[in-house]
Amino acid sequence: MTINWHDLIAKAWKDRKVLHESDEFDCWRVFHGYAEGAKSVVIEKFGTMAVVEYKEDIRDDLDAIKDALLQHFPFTLILAKGDQLLGLRLKERMFALHGDFSDAPEFVKEYGVYYSLLPDAMHNCGLYLDARPVRKWLADHSEGRRVLNLFSFTGSLGIAALKGGAKAAIHLDKSKDLLPRIEKSYKKNGLDLGTRSFIQGDIYKHLPKAIKRGQTFDGIILDPPPKVYKSPHSEHQPKGQDFARLVSLCSKLLNPGGWLICMFHRFDATWDQSDAEIITASTHTLKMIDRFTSECDFPDENVDRKLRVTVFEKI
Ligand SMILES: C[S@@+](CC[C@H](N)C(=O)[O-])C[C@H]1O[C@@H](n2cnc3c(N)ncnc32)[C@H](O)[C@@H]1O
The missing domain is CATH 3.40.50.150 (Vaccinia Virus protein VP39)
Incomplete structure (x- = not known):
């Protein structure tokens, strides 16, 4: 692993202080890799779930990403989703890194409005x-x-x-x-x-x-x-x-x-x-x-x- 996920995610978390201190919404992009040090990776938070999407094969890094995320928020579910261009089979492309699919939130809330989720949508x-x-x-x-x-x-x-x-x-x-x-x-x-x-x-x-x-x-x-x-x-x-x-x-x-x-x-x-x-x-x-x-x-x-x-x- 050449990427220090612990540091990258810690910095991204700190840069979004204003978002996690807000009680107006419970969802935001946790890590926008393109501009934050790992261009093929995006991490988003939907309530108590995090979704890690990757376009390059970083499967060896996923545990480090999970550990770094759990340092900042008690996610009940962390999903990994690999891009279809990686040519992986469905089971290898999408799986729970932490927690269980049954913990997936059905809705997020933003400015008093609920939006339904389909967590396993590709x-x-x-x-x-x-x-x-x-x-x-x-x-x-x-x-x-x-x-x-x-x-x-x-x-x-x-x-x-x-x-x-x-x-x-x-x-x-x-x-x-x-x-x-x-x-x-x-x-x-x-x-x-x-x-x-x-x-x-x-x-x-x-x-x-x-x-x-x-x-x-x-x-x-x-x-x-x-x-x-x-x-x-x-x-x-x-x-x-x-x-x-x-x-x-x-x-x-x-x-x-x-x-x-x-x-x-x-x-x-x-x-x-x-x-x-x-x-x-x-x-x-x-x-x-x-x-x-x-x-x-x-x-x-x-x-x-x-x-x-x-x-x-x-x-
Ligand atoms: C990027 S999404 C739009 C996002 C949406 N505005 C939102 O904020 O959630 C694109 C959508 O456009 C629809 N779409 C693409 N081309 C279309 C067309 N020619 N006519 C109708 N719907 C189309 C797709 O089915 C898809 O649901």
Whole structure:
């Protein structure tokens, strides 16, 4: 082992003092390896569970990582998840380093809202931790609004909007398998999903139809994955998302005074260039009103690698 996990994790823990002293949430990224000394490793805390994800074969280091984590927090479960590119069999890829799967928390709590987890999901347990400030923003800016949550995944961003007083949140995602997970979070938060709050479909196909039907919203959340799944309904078929098309469609669905919150994970344009392209794609019907990024659990000196959140308002 060439990495001193004890020291790296101790430093990362200290750097996040403000997070673990907060009683507003029980989940954050414990170690952001890319910028903290081990670029293929990420460790996240979800309540009393830690998840260690690794993209290089560091299986010989896992015990040292577990011991270092237990020095700082009495985790009841520490899961190891190896990336599928390592070519390991499932049992070797995901297992409990400490504790038992039966100790896995079903929910985490953040700013008074519960989010359901699927701890043994191979990619993400259900909550993107870098988007914590986005969920906070939504809770603070959704009162009385009808909100469209695009690329909704487990619905967390729409649920944050609802708990912030949105009068409706409509989730749109191509995967129907997500519905039970959304339902579970709704129930725990005392919300009613009803039959019209989740739409399964391809966003590039669904939005033009929604425009034709004259639908409008007071807020739209746009958080597409960086890589496509190429949609036959996207006009340009670029390497990544068709950002311009998405913005153009969203701007037509927004009521004046409505907001569009964009999280565009792209490396082919600076943040300024990306936002200028959004305004152009909206034919100047949008203006920028806010910008922010992730918090201290996602340190990165390279601003272009950080989460970019920009909020626009329909003029
Ligand atoms: C990165 S997740 C979005 C994260 C989510 N906004 C959150 O904060 O939890 C990407 C989601 O986009 C969905 N997706 C990808 N392409 C889509 C498309 N063309 N239409 C609808 N959903 C799509 C996937 O099924 C997946 O659930």
